[in-house]
Amino acid sequence: MAGVKEVIDGALAVAITKSEMLVAVPIELDTLIFPVVAFEGTVTVIADFVAFRTAADAPLKVTALFEGTSSNPLP
Numbered sequence: 001m002a003g004v005k006e007v008i009d010g011a012l013a014v015a016i017t018k019s020e021m022l023v024a025v026p027i028e029l030d031t032l033i034f035p036v037v038a039f040e041g042t043v044t045v046i047a048d049f050v051a052f053r054t055a056a057d058a059p060l061k062v063t064a065l066f067e068g069t070s071s072n073p074l075p
Contacts, residue, residue, distance in 0.1 A: 065071065 063071065
């Protein structure tokens with residue numbers, strides 16, 4: 001197939017081989033899954049705490065620019 005690499009050369013000098021393709025399995029080996037519905041009257045509580053002020057663990061970094069240049073406002 002065009003554009004498909006069977007072996008990927010990693011930066012760690014280790015060749016990674018792709019696994020086997022997915023294949024169909026017999027229906028006897030298939031598992032039916034479905035969402036579970038909570039019983040009527042079930043109550044949940046979600047505690048979501050948000051800090052109003054946060055402090056940085058490290059100071060902000062300073063970027064030194066050459067004279068006559070400016071930073072790029074867009075990434």
